[in-house]
Amino acid sequence: TRRSSDLTRPGHAGLAAFARTAAREWPATVCRAIDLERAARPREQVARDLARELLAGGLELDVGLPADGTRWTIAAELEPAALSVPLVADGVWVVTGGARGITPGLAAALAARGVRQLLLLGRTALGDDPHPDLDGHALTRALLAADPTLAPAALREQARQIERAREVRRTLARLTAAGAAVRYAALDLCDRPALAAVLADTRATWGPIGALVHAAGVLADRNIADKTDAEFDRVLATKIDGLR
Numbered sequence: 001t002r003r004s005s006d007l008t009r010p011g012h013a014g015l016a017a018f019a020r021t022a023a024r025e026w027p028a029t030v031c032r033a034i035d036l037e038r039a040a041r042p043r044e045q046v047a048r049d050l051a052r053e054l055l056a057g058g059l060e061l062d063v064g065l066p067a068d069g070t071r072w073t074i075a076a077e078l079e080p081a082a083l084s085v086p087l088v089a090d091g092v093w094v095v096t097g098g099a100r101g102i103t104p105g106l107a108a109a110l111a112a113r114g115v116r117q118l119l120l121l122g123r124t125a126l127g128d129d130p131h132p133d134l135d136g137h138a139l140t141r142a143l144l145a146a147d148p149t150l151a152p153a154a155l156r157e158q159a160r161q162i163e164r165a166r167e168v169r170r171t172l173a174r175l176t177a178a179g180a181a182v183r184y185a186a187l188d189l190c191d192r193p194a195l196a197a198v199l200a201d202t203r204a205t206w207g208p209i210g211a212l213v214h215a216a217g218v219l220a221d222r223n224i225a226d227k228t229d230a231e232f233d234r235v236l237a238t239k240i241d242g243l244r
Contacts, residue, residue: 039067087113091210098122099171111180124164125186189242
């Protein structure tokens with residue numbers, strides 16, 4: 001395991017993953033992430049620790065070097081007991097990432113551990129479902145019959161939007177059945193006024209926020225050398241600007 005860094009600078013958390021990705025894409029290049037704690041030590045001592053790691057360290061891609069002289073790496077395996085961390089169930093838990101993807105299982109685990117107030121934030125709008133009994137090709141045909149002018153891309157997107165909304169509703173129903181009070185808000189995390197309004201309303205209705213799980217993410221998968229600035233910015237904005 002690695003020691004946590006300055007939590008006021010969340011962008012640093014992604015640098016180690018970036019190094020691991022670069023190491024896979026450029027196997028002939030040595031690329032590592034070394035988390036080196038400066039503390040109040042002189043520069044010469046910090047430089048010696050870094051040089052010693054580069055020359056005599058192991059092959060791990062992620063290494064943490066605290067100021068106390070110890071060396072931290074990511075454990076290959078975790079004992080089950082290591083996963084039984086204390087959980088503070090009081091207050092409102094805010095979970096970004098909506099109610100799709102990995103979030104449903106995460107929220108269900110929190111509810112099973114005693115969390116009783118969950119605010120889920122996502123981008124999927126919960127509009128009306130015009131054909132609740134149809135899915136797949138049957139849903140697509142029904143949408144096209146209702147509006148024959150729909151282009152293929154727009155038709156597919158409309159069907160996907162309905163299916164995404166259904167997934168969110170199923171998640172909310174499961175969490176409610178598990179005994180949790182659940183609220184869902186559709187918004188862009190980078191929209192500060194909209195986010196502030198939702199959080200203010202939640203505090204006024206339920207009370208203080210006790211914990212945050214930031215699971216929101218946008219995919220723009222491409223090799224580093226091929227990724228555009230726009231793709232990079234879009235992915236980073238959701239993770240970093242959204243967390244801020």
